[in-house]
Amino acid sequence: VTILAIESSCDDTSAAVCRDGVMLSNLIASQKVHAQYGGVVPELASRAHMQNIVPVVDTALKNANCTLAEIDAVAFTQAPGLIGSLLVGAQFAKSLSLALNKPLIAVHHMQAHVLANLIDEPRPAFPFLCLTVSGGHTQIVLCESPDKLSVIGETTDDAAGEAFDKSAKLLGLPYPGGPLIDKYAKNGDPKRFAFPEPQIPGLNFSFSGLKTAILYFLQNETAKNPAFIEENMADICASIQHRIVTILLNKLKKASDQTGIKNVCIAGGVSANSGLRDGLTELGKRKHWNTFIPPFQYCTDNAGMIAITAYHKFLNKDFADLSVVPSARAEW
Ligand code: ATP
Numbered sequence: 001v002t003i004l005a006i007e008s009s010c011d012d013t014s015a016a017v018c019r020d021g022v023m024l025s026n027l028i029a030s031q032k033v034h035a036q037y038g039g040v041v042p043e044l045a046s047r048a049h050m051q052n053i054v055p056v057v058d059t060a061l062k063n064a065n066c067t068l069a070e071i072d073a074v075a076f077t078q079a080p081g082l083i084g085s086l087l088v089g090a091q092f093a094k095s096l097s098l099a100l101n102k103p104l105i106a107v108h109h110m111q112a113h114v115l116a117n118l119i120d121e122p123r124p125a126f127p128f129l130c131l132t133v134s135g136g137h138t139q140i141v142l143c144e145s146p147d148k149l150s151v152i153g154e155t156t157d158d159a160a161g162e163a164f165d166k167s168a169k170l171l172g173l174p175y176p177g178g179p180l181i182d183k184y185a186k187n188g189d190p191k192r193f194a195f196p197e198p199q200i201p202g203l204n205f206s207f208s209g210l211k212t213a214i215l216y217f218l219q220n221e222t223a224k225n226p227a228f229i230e231e232n233m234a235d236i237c238a239s240i241q242h243r244i245v246t247i248l249l250n251k252l253k254k255a256s257d258q259t260g261i262k263n264v265c266i267a268g269g270v271s272a273n274s275g276l277r278d279g280l281t282e283l284g285k286r287k288h289w290n291t292f293i294p295p296f297q298y299c300t301d302n303a304g305m306i307a308i309t310a311y312h313k314f315l316n317k318d319f320a321d322l323s324v325v326p327s328a329r330a331e332w
C-alpha cells in the first residue's frame with residue numbers, strides 16, 4: 001500500500017510518501033514570510049501553500065522514487081488548523097484522488113502528531129500514553145490502538161508551545177522563540193530563578209499564570225537593572241524551560257500512576273525541546289517506563305505523521321467521501 005499524504009494545517013507545506021508503513025520521503029517547505037510579523041499571518045500562509053504545494057508534492061514523489069500511478073490513496077489533514085491553509089491541502093488532495101480514482105483519507109492533525117511515534121523503530125506497544133505538546137495544543141492522550149485515542153488531560157488556556165513563544169517574546173526574542181529558549185537554556189542554570197508551578201486539578205494544564213509571573217518578574221528586575229535580560233539570558237531561559245518541563249512531566253507522571261501505563265511517548269513541536277527530551281528520559285529511567293521520542297523531523301508539522309495515520313486508516317478501510325470539508329476546530 002503506497003500513500004501520498006499532504007499536511008497544510010498551519011505554515012508548513014509538507015508532502016510524504018509511505019509504503020506499507022515505511023516512510024519513503026517526507027518533505028517540509030517552511031514559510032519564511034511570517035517571521036517579520038512575529039507570528040503566522042493566515043492569509044499569507046494560504047497563498048504560500050498555493051505556491052508550494054505542486055513543487056512539494058512533485059519533489060516528495062521524486063525523493064520516494066515513486067510515480068503518481070503507484071499511489072493507492074491520497075491523504076490530507078482535515079482538522080484542526082487555519083481554515084485557509086487546510087482548504088489548500090484538502091482541495092489538492094480531493095482533486096488528485098478524483099483524477100487518480102483512488103481513495104481519499106481525511107486525517108486529524110492531533111491524532112497524527114501522536115501516531116508519529118509509530119513511524120520508526122522502536123515503536124511503543126499499545127496501550128501507551130502520549131504527551132502532545134505543540135504550538136496550539138497540550139494534551140495527554142491515552143492510545144489503545146491506532147484508531148482508539150482519547151484525551152485524558154489538556155490545557156485550560158495557553159499551550160506549552162505558546163508558553164515558550166510568549167516567554168521568548170517577553171525576552172525580546174524573535175518568533176517562534178521556543179527553539180531559542182532551548183538554545184540559550186543549554187548554557188544556563190535552571191535553578192537560578194524560581195517560577196511558580198500552577199495547582200490545576202487532575203491531568204489538566206495551565207500556562208497563563210506562568211506567563212504573567214515571568215512578565216512581572218522581568219518588569220521588576222529591569223526596573224532595577226535595564227540590562228538584566230541581556231546579562232542573564234541563559235539563566236532566565238534555563239529557569240523558564242525548567243518550569244515548563246516540570247509542569248509537563250509532573251502531569252505525565254500522574255497520568256501514568258493513574259492508568260498504570262508505562263509505555264510513554266511525547267509528540268508535537270515542543271517535543272523537540274532538549275530539556276523535555278532529557279527530562280522524559282531521566283524520569284522514565286526512575287519510573288521504569290519505556291519512553292519514546294520521535295525523530296526531530298516528525299515532531300513539528302510534517303506529512304509523514306499524516307501518512308502513517310492514513311496507513312492505519314487504510315487498513316481499516318476508513319475512507320473519506322469527496323464531500324468532506326476541512327474544519328478549523330475539531331473534537332475527537
Ligand atoms: P498544533 O499542532 O497545535 O496545531 P503547530 O502544529 O503549529 O500547533 P508544532 O509545529 O507542532 O505546532 O510546534 C510548534 C511549536 O513548537 C512552537 O510553539 C515552537 O516554539 C515550539 N518548539 C519547536 N522547537 C522547540 C524547542 N526546541 N523548544 C521549545 N519549543 C519548541
Ligand code: FE
Nearest residue numbers: 109134300301
Ligand atoms: Fe501541529
